[in-house]
Amino acid sequence: MVFNILILLLGLTYSQECQPYGIRLFLGHYFSYLRNTQDVIRIVFNTKQECKEQFILELQENLSSEKLMISSMTYYETQLLNMTKIYEKNLTTNFTYETYIHTFKIGFGNINIEDSTSYNYTIISKVNSNQYGPYKFDVPMSESEQKILVFGDMDSNWVQFQSKDTFDWLENEVKQDKRYDTILFTGDMAYDLESKNCQQGDNWLRNISTFTSRYPFMAAFGNHDWGNNTFFDFFRANFGTLYLKEYNTEHYLNDFFSFDVGMVHFIQFNPIKIVYKNDPYNITPLIVEQMRNDLILANQNRAKVPWIIVYTHYPIYCTVPKNDQCINNFKYLSAFEDLFVEFKVDLYLSGHVHTYQRNKPYYQNATANYEQIDDVISQYKYPVQIIEGAAGTDYGEQNQTYPDAPFIEIQNPDHGVGIITIKNSTHLHFQHVTVSNNKIIDSIWLDRSSYQSTSKSQGFEISMWIIFGLLILITGISIYFKIHQGKRVKKNILGDTLTMVVS
Numbered sequence: 001m002v003f004n005i006l007i008l009l010l011g012l013t014y015s016q017e018c019q020p021y022g023i024r025l026f027l028g029h030y031f032s033y034l035r036n037t038q039d040v041i042r043i044v045f046n047t048k049q050e051c052k053e054q055f056i057l058e059l060q061e062n063l064s065s066e067k068l069m070i071s072s073m074t075y076y077e078t079q080l081l082n083m084t085k086i087y088e089k090n091l092t093t094n095f096t097y098e099t100y101i102h103t104f105k106i107g108f109g110n111i112n113i114e115d116s117t118s119y120n121y122t123i124i125s126k127v128n129s130n131q132y133g134p135y136k137f138d139v140p141m142s143e144s145e146q147k148i149l150v151f152g153d154m155d156s157n158w159v160q161f162q163s164k165d166t167f168d169w170l171e172n173e174v175k176q177d178k179r180y181d182t183i184l185f186t187g188d189m190a191y192d193l194e195s196k197n198c199q200q201g202d203n204w205l206r207n208i209s210t211f212t213s214r215y216p217f218m219a220a221f222g223n224h225d226w227g228n229n230t231f232f233d234f235f236r237a238n239f240g241t242l243y244l245k246e247y248n249t250e251h252y253l254n255d256f257f258s259f260d261v262g263m264v265h266f267i268q269f270n271p272i273k274i275v276y277k278n279d280p281y282n283i284t285p286l287i288v289e290q291m292r293n294d295l296i297l298a299n300q301n302r303a304k305v306p307w308i309i310v311y312t313h314y315p316i317y318c319t320v321p322k323n324d325q326c327i328n329n330f331k332y333l334s335a336f337e338d339l340f341v342e343f344k345v346d347l348y349l350s351g352h353v354h355t356y357q358r359n360k361p362y363y364q365n366a367t368a369n370y371e372q373i374d375d376v377i378s379q380y381k382y383p384v385q386i387i388e389g390a391a392g393t394d395y396g397e398q399n400q401t402y403p404d405a406p407f408i409e410i411q412n413p414d415h416g417v418g419i420i421t422i423k424n425s426t427h428l429h430f431q432h433v434t435v436s437n438n439k440i441i442d443s444i445w446l447d448r449s450s451y452q453s454t455s456k457s458q459g460f461e462i463s464m465w466i467i468f469g470l471l472i473l474i475t476g477i478s479i480y481f482k483i484h485q486g487k488r489v490k491k492n493i494l495g496d497t498l499t500m501v502v503s
């Protein structure tokens, strides 16, 4: 009898310790420059214990032939996040938190992206046959329009329930099977991830799986995410996204990542050390260089991926009184502003201020040229800037707007989220929704057709000049050749043409 109860109890603890929680999706390196076809979608979850080789992932796919195809995956990566160890030598902290993070990487070997883009997935325990799911994901399609959710500054501390209306709204979108290609989270979650011995972050993971099990969650690094030692340990391990190793240095942990979804190139960067004036190792030039190199590549790919959206936690223009960042970010981040102008970035999204705010295109604290007819903004020389920091948090100021300023187009204090719809290569639609009543309270279009036509005609002109130049060159060569008729001379001319091409 006692023995039976013991076994029962053991079984119970075992299944609890191995119960998946915090189920979440991320876009894999198929969407970064690596274009890795074995890493399209990542399905990630945590368990309290290691639970080695215990899980199977089952994918169900609805083929166009109306046949249901089921495939199973048994391989996943497991990573231990041992906060006890990380803070072991720190006498001022007392962490005793461990969690195991499991990652299934779904690649083209497992899914048939040609035939269908929606998949159901179920996590199955081999030990007790418990099933978790079915959940669902969509592979972002490259051809038709894209829809993206954007929000930030959100907790799940059910004390003042400030984020409850946003959670409810998101849950409803999932219930209605709305399709979003990804969530851009503009930073600051759980307030703070490592508070209360990381229980805050652990609860947050459990709570967000309502919507992160359905939509990929691509998070920017917020100042409330950086943890007790400012190394973002909990954040990196649990929300780790598409870092590229070559920029990792001792003092710069490579927070930068970028990815393409359909017609948009997204760039996330983390200037925390710059805006808090705490950059003893001067990593700023490294982030600027990384951003520049990324934008060069993105611009070369512009015919295919015309839109460029930069997101981060920190706004460049805001009006929180006496706030150093609101006053000076345009100076601190001026090297980035210059890149946005040079490479014609379309949209700059941030959080940090707990409100919704849409700004005019602004550059170095002054209006940048743009045209607006009704709700259509075009010929902008600088990105439109939007603050989406109103998802709800118990921390800091609530339901506020801030003093007006020449750059502010609209502010709204109510909890809400942004929805970006990329209609086609020239038109992007942005809407801000108040979550409590699902009302759209702000809506604009970006029209980049002027850039498209100028870059096209520029391209055309350039190619005409090249052809013209080549014609002259060929004529020159043939005349020269006719006069001199020798192999040595021919070699020299080839040398000259080569230099010309390079310059």
Ligand SMILES: *[C@@H]1O[C@H](CO)[C@@H](O)[C@H](O)[C@H]1NC(C)=O
Pocket (backbone or CB within 6 Å): 060, 061, 062, 068, 120, 134, 136
């Ligand atoms: C996916 O799951 C939903 C909800 O359980 C179900 O209605 C649907 O039939 C499933 N589709 C496939 C393709 O398995």
Ligand SMILES: *[C@@H]1O[C@H](CO)[C@@H](O)[C@H](O)[C@H]1NC(C)=O
Pocket (backbone or CB within 6 Å): 062, 063, 066, 068
């Ligand atoms: C599969 O897709 C077809 C067509 O879209 C739909 O009618 C059917 O209900 C789906 N079946 C399941 C099991 O999801």
Ligand SMILES: *[C@@H]1O[C@H](CO)[C@@H](O)[C@H](O)[C@H]1NC(C)=O
Pocket (backbone or CB within 6 Å): 080, 082, 084, 085, 088, 098
């Ligand atoms: C986590 O780190 C602590 C402190 O170093 C150590 O005692 C513990 O065994 C570690 N846990 C695991 C599962 O390795």
Ligand SMILES: *[C@@H]1O[C@H](CO)[C@@H](O)[C@H](O)[C@H]1NC(C)=O
Pocket (backbone or CB within 6 Å): 091, 092, 093, 094
């Ligand atoms: C950490 O925990 C130990 C044991 O519970 C306790 O003796 C010590 O005072 C704690 N240290 C701090 C800084 O809270």
Ligand SMILES: *[C@@H]1O[C@H](CO)[C@@H](O)[C@H](O)[C@H]1NC(C)=O
Pocket (backbone or CB within 6 Å): 156, 157, 158, 203, 204, 206, 207
């Ligand atoms: C959500 O977080 C709260 C505390 O912030 C916690 O009490 C609750 O259990 C969490 N929800 C789930 C489903 O774990």
Ligand SMILES: *[C@@H]1O[C@H](CO)[C@@H](O)[C@H](O)[C@H]1NC(C)=O
Pocket (backbone or CB within 6 Å): 092, 093, 094, 095, 197, 227, 228
């Ligand atoms: C670090 O954690 C300790 C205890 O866990 C807490 O007292 C302290 O405020 C934390 N410091 C920071 C900077 O979060």
Ligand SMILES: *[C@@H]1O[C@H](CO)[C@@H](O)[C@H](O)[C@H]1NC(C)=O
Pocket (backbone or CB within 6 Å): 090, 091, 092, 093, 228, 229
């Ligand atoms: C130890 O923790 C304190 C705050 O709790 C923090 O200021 C300090 O940077 C930490 N030291 C290390 C080496 O992580």
Ligand SMILES: *[C@@H]1O[C@H](CO)[C@@H](O)[C@H](O)[C@H]1NC(C)=O
Pocket (backbone or CB within 6 Å): 327, 365, 405, 406, 407
């Ligand atoms: C930026 O412009 C505002 C007016 O919009 C002005 O009040 C402020 O002094 C300017 N800041 C600097 C540093 O020039």
Ligand SMILES: *[C@@H]1O[C@H](CO)[C@@H](O)[C@H](O)[C@H]1NC(C)=O
Pocket (backbone or CB within 6 Å): 162, 165, 398, 399, 414, 415, 436
């Ligand atoms: C902020 O607004 C939400 C509704 O969006 C409301 O539930 C909450 O009570 C308000 N909070 C405060 C502090 O006014």
Ligand SMILES: *[C@@H]1O[C@H](CO)[C@@H](O)[C@H](O)[C@H]1NC(C)=O
Pocket (backbone or CB within 6 Å): 423, 424, 425, 426, 427
């Ligand atoms: C792009 O979408 C906009 C808005 O729906 C539309 O007015 C425009 O004609 C479309 N352009 C092309 C090339 O389809």
